[in-house]
Amino acid sequence: MQALRLHGNRDLRLEEVSEPIPGPGEVVIRIEAAGICGTDRHLFLGEFPSTPPVTLGHEFSGIITTTGAGVTLAPGTRVTCDPNIPCLSCPQCLRGRINLCPNNRPTGVGRDGGFASLALIPARNAIALPADLPPHHGAFCEPLACTLHGMDRAALRAGERCLIMGGGVIGLLALQLARAAGAEGMMLTRSLAKQDLALSLGADHVAATPEQALQIWPQGADAVIECAGVVDTIEAAPALTATGGRIVILGVLAKGTRVSIEPFDLLFREIQMLHSFLNPFTHVRAAQMIASGTIAVAPLITRLLTLPEALAAISSTAPAGEVRAIVVPQ
Structure with missing residues (x-):
């Protein structure tokens, strides 16, 4: 099968690899859709830690094709993958801070991910989606x-004002969550689209x-x-925050x-500056919100790409106005 594999800084290759075989407690997924995240570009540039050679892709969904011993999910089930695999035994995991586990091996970063025809994941990381869900939606x-984790940290209350800085996929999802919480929402982005x-x-x-944001609020x-x-x-955020307010950093900057x-x-002014990392205990909620249509994701799909096209896309800057490019390997 084909897979998009990172071999080192700026060394991304489309290769033929063996199809995975599930062991006990594992499932193989036929990938229907995998999103290209800014983190994938950071990985390509060597700005985010990884363990190459590795197949990239940590935002994906698909159909279970085969299962290992002890798995109750049936072949044919559409699933989304929670990519993070904490050890569940270190001090951070035992405190419930699984996103801070030093032994975490994220799929698509520390182990092979979803930019491939098939992916092997632990069954406990496969979360069932409705059979009639549009296949590209599961990648969100x-x-x-x-x-969701970032907005949980923000702890919005109905009637508050929430400013979203950045009109990419995370910003547009955060905007919808803010409005769902009853907050007044403003989007700050230079892109008219x-x-x-x-x-x-x-x-x-x-x-x-x-300056325009402060004219409004x-x-x-x-x-x-x-x-x-x-x-x-990030440097502009404090001046845009009300006295007694809080800032949540969801965006990823290059290491260093x-x-x-x-x-x-x-x-x-007692402003809190908080950071949000990964998705501790929020992936099931996310799947339920997308399955129910509570969060709109179809408008966030900018283009669909094949694996060869994904190689070029990850190796270059995202085009102006792009929200999310979805890789369709099949």
């Missing part, structure tokens, strides 16, 4: 699960610059959700990147 469960998309998904306001937002993973947006923050301002 992982980014939604990560966004993403502003229009945000308005169609329920944004109360859009802004192209921090002079006192700032109760919660600022940084989803762009850009130095400028530094930002400039004024601690006195955070202290004097």
Whole structure:
């Protein structure tokens, strides 16, 4: 079968590999859809830790083809994959902080993932989806699960103001979650196309610059959700946050990147700056929200790609206006 494998920094290859065989407690999935995440580009550039050679792809869903001993999920079941595999025995896992497990081997990062015809995963990481769910929608469960964790940290209350910085897939999912929580939502992005998309998904306001955002909300937002993973947006976040508010960093910057923050301002106005990593105990919720249609994902699909096209896409900067490219290996 074909797989898109990372061999080192800027060394991504489309290769023929053997089809996986499930062991006890494992399932093989025929991949229907796999999303290209910004993290995949960080991995390609060597800006995020991985263990090559490895098949990339951590946002994927598909149909179970074969199962190992002890698996109750039946072949033919459509599933989404929770890519994270914590050890469940270290101090962080025993505290319930499974996203901080130092022994975690994420699928598509530390073990072979979904940019392939087939993927092998632990059955406990396969979460059933409805048979009639559009096949491309299952690939959004992982980014939604990560966004849910960030919004849980934001702890929005009905009537609060929530500013989303960044109009990519995480930002547009966060916007929908903010509106579902009863918050007033604003999207900050320079892209006119993403502003229009945000308005169609329920944004109360859009802004192209921090200055425009402050013209709309002079006192700032109760919660600022940084989803762009850009130095400028992180540095701008405190000035856009109301006194007593909080900032949640969901965006991923390259390892080693530094930002400039004024601690006195955070202290004097008692602004919390929180970070959100991975998807602890949120993947099932994400799958349920997508299955029920509570969160709209069809408008977030920008283009469908084959595996050879995915190689070129990951090796280059995402085109302007792109929200999510979906790889369809078959």
